[in-house]
Amino acid sequence: MTLQPKELGIKSSDEWMVSNELKELDAAESELVEKEKHLTMLTNESFSKMKEVSKINRDLQNRIKSLQELSASLNRKNDELKMANKELERKTILNDQVSLELKEKLERVTQKEKELSMQRDFLTRRLDETTQDLVKAEKFAIIGELSARLAHDLRNPLSVIKNTMDVMSAKQNMKIEERLQHIARFKRAVQRMSHQIDDVLDFVKKTEMMLHQVSLRSIIDSAINVILIPPNVKIFLPSNDVSIMCDSRKLEAVFSNVILNAIQAINDNGEVKIRVMDIGTHVKIEFEDTGSGISVTAMQKIFDPLFTTKQTGTGLGLSICKNIVEQHGGTITVKSPPTIFTITLPKNM
Amino acid sequence: MSTDDQMSTNTGHAEIRAIVVDDDADVREIFIELLQMNDIKVVANGINGKEAVELYKMHHPDFVFLDYLMPEYDGLYAIEQIREFDPNGKIILVSGSHFERNVLGDTVKAIIKKPIEISEIFKAINRITLTT
Secondary structure (H helix, E strand, O other): OOOOHHHOOOOOHHHHHHHHHHHHHHHHHHHHHHHHHHHHHHHHHHHHHHHHHHHHHHHHHHHHHHHHHHHHHHHHHHHHHHHHHHHHHHHHHHHHHHHHHHHHHHHHHHHHHHHHHHHHHHHHHHHHHHHHHHHHHHHHHHHHHHHHHHHHHHHHHHHHHHHHHHHHHHOOOOOHHHHHHHHHHHHHHHHHHHHHHHHHHHHHOOOOOOOEEEEHHHHHHHHHHOOOOOOOEEEEOOOOOOEEEEOHHHHHHHHHHHHHHHHHHOOOOEEEEEEEEEEOOEEEEEEEEOOOOOOHHHHHHOOOOOOOOOOOOOOOHHHHHHHHHHHOOOEEEEEOOOOEEEEEEEOOO | OOHHHHHHHHOOOOOOEEEEEOOOHHHHHHHHHHHHHOOOEEEEEEOOHHHHHHHHHHHOOOEEEEOOOOOOOOHHHHHHHHHHHOOOOOEEEEEOOOOHHHHHOOOOOEEEEOOOOHHHHHHHHHHHHHHO
């Protein structure tokens, strides 16, 4: 608005109108300024708000971006996992296949194992049968040899009886001394025959074991009681004693057989020492004699049935002893010289 | 066996000299007594094959009465050794079993089975004396 100063002093209605209008203009102008100010302020305010919003927006955008990134990475991870899963599935399938194959193979192995076990059982049976056959055959062979030997051995005392009878019936008037000599021959012949028959029977039959706890000393004592000890034979008994589970009657037969052998080995003149040794789970019994000893060749066969170095022996005594000791789960061995028979027996068979 | 049999079988054998070899003392002794009763002179006796050979070489007997199964040196040993020394040696095997017959063949003049029957002994002696 342009004011004209020359018109200021003239107060006319026009002037008044103008001044009024001017006043109104000024008011309007200041109002405008005010409004402008307000607007500017508002503008500023909105500007800063906008700034703020845009900052928030930026932030949000940033967040979105990072979320997007995160999502992308998650996706990636997911993909990877998917891949891994696929791979795993593939592997699982493969594994299943392998497992199936293994299962089949295992079944085959089991089958083979079964077959092998059957074969083994069959072979074991065959072996047992063959062994039994062999044992039987060997036993038959031994029994065959045994009966031939028994027949032979019985013929000797039989011959003595027959010839003594011949002589006695030919010589009717015989002196009493001579008669007694012949009677002694009869007696010896009969004794030998019954001894030979007994030995063979003992060898052939294997009786059941009657087990009980018995003191070895008592068995040794009764074994000695059944033997007629010659006057020049000294027997040394063990000072100690051990009780074991055994068939005392059978062991008594073993001990008396071994002691009798020892007495014969020293020709009824010398010493026989018996020792008992406790060696924990087992017990050892030794029989030592003062005889001249046994030859190496005789020692190798000494426990074989029918082996004998004696004129009237059946060759069965020590073989029977070995059978009995083995029936007890023990062993019998010999070494010489000096001749020592060692019997080892378990205390609790 | 009767006394009469003995008298008839032993006529003509008065000069017979023999050796007896058997490891069994009772068998040997009573057999010798029986032979002597029947006029067979037993010049020596032994207990195994080795002694049989030694006694044969020493006495040159008309007959050897020999057991087969004896310890260490058996009858077979004696037969081989005696035949080597005197192929015409008259050996009569006096034994308890049959199997010797298969083993020995004609290496011995006769095989007499135990228990010894004296008439069998004389039968063998007669047969051997007649054929040689």
